[in-house]
Amino acid sequence: MKKKWMSGLLALGVGSMLLAGCGGKTAEQAPASSSSTPAASAETEAKAETEKNDKFAGETLSILVSAGWMDNRYDQTLSRFEDTYGVTVDLQTIPAEQYSDVLQAKLTSGTCADVFWIQSNPFAIESVIVDPEAYCIDFTGASWESVVPEARLKSCKVGDKLYGMQLWHNSPEYVMVYNKTLFNELGITSTPKTYDELLKACETIAAKGITPWFLPGADGWQHQLAFFQIGGVYEEAQPGLYEALNTNKATFAGNEKMLQVLEQFKELSDKGYFGEDWIGTDSTNMANDFADRKIAMAMANSSFVKQIQDETQSTDEFGLFLIPLGDNTWFPTSPAGPTMFGYKETKNEELVKTFFDFVSQTESLQEILDNSPAYTNIHVNNNDVKQNWLPAEEEFMKTIDQNKMNVSVLQNGTKYTNDYWMDFGADMVAYCLGKMDANTVLKNMDDNRAKTAALQKDPNWQ
């Protein structure tokens, strides 16, 4: 009996402390806001602001995101958002390989978080979330639209309607990162600009027992980049190709430039320039292998240069150049990236809209960039944000012809292609092992795209 009384009193005590704790936050915020401005008008404004901020007090904003898309870089901004509005942010981070399934299940079952993310591109916005009109808040007319660059808006809009916000970096993605010091020591004075120059460089490097081009085939998603990141080269060889592919007037199969690139890729594989067992090697040790000079080049993001130096304390100098397959001279422009959407059925639509406004403010953008160790810039229309470009990036960007930056990478510039990334990768491996011919690799992509087009009831494929 005594025990029951004791536990009852304890529960009461804890309960009252909790209540006091909940109430304290808003009570503390109010005087802090009003005491800072003595002038009457300013006081009124501050009061209005406080009232505006307080209207969400106690609410919870849930966010569903794949691992790696927000992580630490949003922590500071989320924390400030919580403090500003007295709300709680419930961040639900899902492992990347499960994210798509979890999102689909939550959307179709009507249990999605207030804010959700997808890896969007100008075509994925419709295909990945199935039906933006059914699931996404329409943000058309939102002030933050002007913050998102035009190229990225294509991944956020369907027709004239604005659904998503894409805040992503614009570093050179999956270009060749190379050990400049090693190249110089081996007498390779200029970076390969053509396939023949690449072959020569590989020959020189391989002769020293170093893997010329590290390709982690066991990851399953990296080796395809060699084919897809050079989309401009295919468009240049056959002007209007992207448009024709998107309207089902052209195919991958039979495309001479694509066949040439696949053949070059196989030649490098056959000569062992990707390493003795590139198909069975993953990227776990890539930074260390670079620092140990076991490898000379690899496809990576420009920020990888910083990663090598931070993780290994290597004193070697690293640089960047374009993937030279197919004698490519085109920059891998990519309007794709993780994109944030508001869930249409949310009970907190106002709070979601406020969150989008909050994230797009200069202070938030700077926080997001500064808390992203892997990225050196954030691609937004806001000159007040201070970018952190690397010297290697700046040097590389100077070498790029501005006229060769306007063609998107193949996987994001053509419909239904990115959906079959892994299949294409497996086919490339089968081709390199002699189990499939190059044209079948391309034909399989056509067949797969046709299947998705049929699902989407795309009139061009009817």
Add this chain to the structure above:
Amino acid sequence: MNKKKIYPQWFLILPLALYIVFFLLPSIMGILYSFTDWNVRSKGELNFIGLKNYIEIFTSNKNYTEGILNTLKFTVVSNIVKLIPALLLAIMLQEGLKGRNWYRTIFYLPSVLPFLIIGLTFTSILNYNNGLLNTVLDALHLDFMKQKWLSDLNVVWKSIYGVDAWRGIGYCMTIFLAGLNSIPKSYYEAASIDGANFFHKLKYITLPMLSGAITINLVFGLTYGLKVFDIIYVLTNGGPGHETEVITTYSYQLYANGYYGMSTALNTILFAITTVIGVCVVRYMSKQEVQQ
């Protein structure tokens, strides 16, 4: 009075209902879905398309048929490489081997490990560049035995069988041991008096008396082999290329890409193959038992 009738039949209602709701009904619905165009964009509208999914499976250039053949190949070979060593081990450990209980435990242990752990561990061990196996071979100056265990077309299946055997032999051995324990010692004593040697005893006493355990191991092994997914998914993900694709990996890919109808069609084929083979094996082994 029928003494065998202990429980009233209505005791079956609850388990039967659970079985129907959670197994039979979904299975039947799955088969029905395989005749529809159910996909990620269907939004509840399913159209009956007859055998179209099945026709595509057998005619598409995606090599689903190779996946089906790979499944059958895995089922046969993996059972051979597990059952024969498991039987020999069981016989060895049934005899008066010192520390046999320790050995039994050690051999059985891998079978309690999750496939994911086994797969990840062996992916690392079998890595060509810095895996444990090739490193040991290097250290022993046996470089010529080094292989690209998971990326060479001629070796990859052997690696999978090896890992699968490592995991499964102990389990099969335990079932054989249970069977061996049930054979009366007097049979062997009588055979010894008649002058039978080890092989005579094996052929005329052990194997016939073990047919029950063999049937259990075979049925379990066949159903496991036909349904194989995790070990392949974790070790090779169907690669290199499509070399080790099986029905379930293809079915998984189809499902992930949103072709639910097609995916269930592949699973229905798997279900049919499993049923036919399972029933045939059980019938054949039952006949053998009756004859003995």
